[in-house]
Amino acid sequence: MTTVTYRPSTPLPVIAESDVIVVGGGPGGLGAAVMAARAGARVTLMERYGLLGGMASIGEVHPFMRNHAGAECLDRPVYLEWIRAMGRYLPPAEQDAYIAGAGGSSRMISKELAALAAEDLCLEAGVRLLYHHAFADVLQSNGRIAAGIFLSKSGLVAARATLWVDATGDGDVAARAGSPFEKGGPSGYCQPMTLCFKLSGVDKNRTPPPAERHQLFLAAKAEGRIHCPRENVLQFEWFEPDIVHFNTTRVVQKDATNGVELSDAEIEGRRQLREILAWLRRDVPGYEQARLHSMAHHIGVRESRRILGQAYLTRDDFLRCAKFPDGIARVSYPIDIHNPLGGGTEILHVPEGDFYEIPYGCIVPQGCNNLLIAGRPISVDHAVHSSMRVMPPAISVGQAAGVAAALAAQTGRKPAELEGTVIRSRLKAMGAWL
Numbered sequence: 247m248t249t250v251t252y253r254p255s256t257p258l259p260v261i262a263e264s265d266v267i268v269v270g271g272g273p274g275g276l277g278a279a280v281m282a283a284r285a286g287a288r289v290t291l292m293e294r295y296g297l298l299g300g301m302a303s304i305g306e307v308h309p310f311m312r313n314h315a316g317a318e319c320l321d322r323p324v325y326l327e328w329i330r331a332m333g334r335y336l337p338p339a340e341q342d343a344y345i346a347g348a349g350g351s352s353r354m355i356s357k358e359l360a361a362l363a364a365e366d367l368c369l370e371a372g373v374r375l376l377y378h379h380a381f382a383d384v385l386q387s388n389g390r391i392a393a394g395i396f397l398s399k400s401g402l403v404a405a406r407a408t409l410w411v412d413a414t415g416d417g418d419v420a421a422r423a424g425s426p427f428e429k430g431g432p433s434g435y436c437q438p439m440t441l442c443f444k445l446s447g448v449d450k451n452r453t454p455p456p457a458e459r460h461q462l463f464l465a466a467k468a469e470g471r472i473h474c475p476r477e478n479v480l481q482f483e484w485f486e487p488d489i490v491h492f493n494t495t496r497v498v499q500k501d502a503t504n505g506v507e508l509s510d511a512e513i514e515g516r517r518q519l520r521e522i523l524a525w526l527r528r529d530v531p532g533y534e535q536a537r538l539h540s541m542a543h544h545i546g547v548r549e550s551r552r553i554l555g556q557a558y559l560t561r562d563d564f565l566r567c568a569k570f571p572d573g574i575a576r577v578s579y580p581i582d583i584h585n586p587l588g589g590g591t592e593i594l595h596v597p598e599g600d601f602y603e604i605p606y607g608c609i610v611p612q613g614c615n616n617l618l619i620a621g622r623p624i625s626v627d628h629a630v631h632s633s634m635r636v637m638p639p640a641i642s643v644g645q646a647a648g649v650a651a652a653l654a655a656q657t658g659r660k661p662a663e664l665e666g667t668v669i670r671s672r673l674k675a676m677g678a679w680l
């Protein structure tokens with residue numbers, strides 16, 4: 247690749263100074279920002295787009311997966327508060343059932359309500375929101391982030407914080423700060439990306455049962471009318487009865503942290519969408535009049551960097567439902583690996599009613615002394631990542647990063663010097679179920 251040398255020497259305006267800056271406003275960033283603010287820190291959340299929610303909004307991901315032990319929801323308080331805040335925007339007759347969650351099962355997501363409700367929680371907690379600021383780089387000094395560099399409509403700007411929380415989903419901040427990371431599984435590739443979309447105008451009185459639809463899907467693939475490596479059609483019901491949500495496109499062997507490959511993945515995801523829409527209208531009863539209701543503004547990224555930390559959790563820890571004195575989040579969601587190379591999905595459950603714990607060290611990155619990781623890109627292997635990545639536990643991981651960042655900023659200690667058992671106790675006192 248040819249290169250050019252770009253060394254801007256002009257001073258950059260410092261547009262934010264805080265105890266804690268959270269970069270990224272998805273589920274992990276939401277948990278981190280709200281809990282850091284409640285723990286007494288001055289918090290700024292910087293997000294590249296104009297809304298919060300991450301994959302729940304820009305990625306049109308739906309629904310929230312169930313992460314329970316028996317009837318107990320493992321993700322509190324921020325996940326349940328987000329649900330309650332979303333519920334308040336529903337028509338009055340639907341609110342109670344949504345908030346109660348039909349016995350605590352998976353819950354439906356409207357991307358608009360996810361964004362509105364996340365903003366409500368942050369503003370209520372006193373978080374300063376800075377939208378349209380994309381993280382680009384760090385300035386470092388003595389193993390610490392001295393300033394973050396962001397790109398906005400104002401050009402390049404800087405921000406300063408005592409503690410930083412990387413909630414970009416991809417570990418962008420940690421990677422620029424020099425923390426080591428892993429990517430992918432045994433094949434060397436990450437889980438595939440998926441462009442989610444919804445169709446309206448579906449006559450569900452006439453749609454075939456899943457087994458019949460599956461045969462029609464396989465036939466269209468065999469005839470070369472669908473080029474999608476996914477093994478079946480993954481779809482979900484939504485709030486409105488004529489709308490169906492599709493999590494069916496599968497874009498393999500692309501790296502979401504490579505700008506060109508990410509762009510190519512968007513194009514490939516939408517190419518598959520066009521084929522699936524044409525197939526449904528032509529072959530599947532009930533879909534003849536279907537319309538494209540909505541689609542993700544950003545292709546769904548399941549996996550990219552996993553930032554190596556003070557601790558590391560493996561498939562063996564998942565299998566033995568490992569528990570730790572400094573466990574900061576609990577996960578019962580299965581290993582759920584969409585084949586990075588093509589068709590097939592591995593699902594492996596923990597025993598009913600049990601869970602494993604994520605120790606504090608998994609969110610404390612190596613190589614940087616004033617940084618914590620929130621959300622999915624933590625120090626776990628490919629298999630554990632496939633389990634803890636779903637949104638409810640990603641929020642819980644973020645909560646711990648927020649509480650630890652606030653404590654580190656208030657005490658002048660490095661995250662690696664904090665005792666994980668203290669973070670766990672503080673989380674419990676603030677409403678976590680640990």
Ligand SMILES: Cc1cc2nc3c(=O)[nH]c(=O)nc-3n(C[C@H](O)[C@H](O)[C@H](O)COP(=O)(O)OP(=O)(O)OC[C@H]3O[C@@H](n4cnc5c(N)ncnc54)[C@H](O)[C@@H]3O)c2cc1C
Nearest residue numbers: 270272273274294300301311381415546547621622635637
């Ligand atoms: C296709 C697909 C289907 C899924 N299905 C489900 C499901 O059914 N249920 C479920 O619970 N989970 C599901 N998941 C998993 C879940 O959505 C994600 O793992 C989860 O959202 C991770 O949260 P996060 O906060 O770590 O990252 P994200 O949700 O990705 O949020 C990251 C945030 O950081 C921002 N950001 C990124 N880079 C920068 C930057 N450089 N500067 C500033 N801001 C930045 C982004 O805009 C975004 O707002 C699915 C994921 C995918 C991709």
